[in-house]
Amino acid sequence: MSAVTSDQVRLSSELMSDYFLPIEQSRLAIKASLYDIGLGVRGNLTGEITIPEDTKNQLVPLTDDLKNTLENYSGRAMHNALLLSFEPVQQVINSIGATLQSGEIEASKWGELYDVYNMAEADFNDVLTQNIAHEKSLIDSRVNRLVIIVWGMGLLFFMVMLIGFFHLKRTIVKPLVVMSRTLGDMIAAIEMKQGDLTKRLTHKQSDESGVIRDAVNSFIERLQSVLIGVKHDANLTVSSNETLNQNIIESTEHTASMSESLHQLSAIMEEVNSTILEREHASIQIEDKAYVIDGVSTDQVNVIDAITKETTAFNHHLKLNHETAKDQITSMSKPVAGAIKGATAVN
DSSP states (O other): OHHHHHHHHHHHHHHIIIIIHHHHHHHHHHHHHHHHHHHHHHTOTTSEEOOOHHHHHHHHHHHHHHHHHHHHHHHHHTOOHHHHHHHHHHHHHHHHHHHHHTSOEEHHHHHHHHHHHHHHHHHHHHHHHHHHHHHHHHHHHHHHHHHHHHHHHHHHHHHHHHHHHHHHIIIIIHHHHHHHHHHHHHHHHHHTTOOOTTOOOOOOOOSHHHHHHHHHHHHHHHHHHHHHHHHHHHHHHHHHHHHHHHHHHHHHHHHHHHHHHHHHHHHHHHHHHHHHHHHHHHHHHHHHHHHHHHTSOGGGHHHHHHHHHHHHHHHHHHHHHHHHHHHHHHHHHHHHHHHHHHHHHHO
16 A cells, blocks of 8 residues: 555656646746737737747747647546647637738737637636646645554554563563562572572573573572582581591590500519519529539538429529510500501591
8 A cells, every 4th residue: 555655646746747847837938929929919000010930930839849748748647638628728829820820910810819818728727727736635645645654554563562562571571570589589598598499480481581490490400409519528527527536536545545554564574674683683693502502412412402493493483474474565565556556547
């Protein structure tokens, strides 16, 4: 509809500019020629006048040009009303031209022809005015129609934009605002150490908002997994610290026990060494006595045997004391070894 209206407006505009203006110019030129002829006729006192050749030759070509313009206009406008209304005018002008070709024209004859011309010209002017008004009304109506179409399209565009805005607000903006508010509350709760990472964004539609929802929920799930792992590692760290503290305490106790055992071992070793030295000194004395007694007479053999038995018993007692000291050292070595092993485990 818009393209047809534009073509019609273009056609009417072309008729106004390409035909009505040239028609009006030709009419004015013809009137100017007739006016000059009338001045010449009225200026002759005898009532007769001879018209110059240039004036005679100018009137008919102007009329022919006007007729050609009207024929072209009739072809474009698809009606010949204006051309038919010009025929009386052309006939009068042809009569004037024929009279001028005779070389002389009377004032009375000129007056009659000029009156007939004015009547025919008035009728032609009425038809021309009607055609101009018709084309102008077509242009105005079609322009108004275009204006209505433009306003209608503008209103339709505004309605579409308004509907699109509310649809966009309902389907995208509002869900985004809700998700943003929910996410903000979750972040604020996390900052206050009261966050619940089991919450998820809820949005039922599978549009752009749904894509954002899935991405945010996936991020929250990953964050929850990371925090669970961190919590597990923290618990392991606390447990390891407790175990380490317990091992340190046990190591301290083992170290104290080892220190005490070492002191006891040192005391026992000193006692054993002292006993061994005493026994060795006594054994030397006995052997010296034995050597002295060895030179005594046979009568004293019994005494020597008794001394020998005493020496044997003493050596046996010394051996028993040595084994006892060895057992005590062995029994004390076990807690010392355990303490050393505990200290090594702690390190």
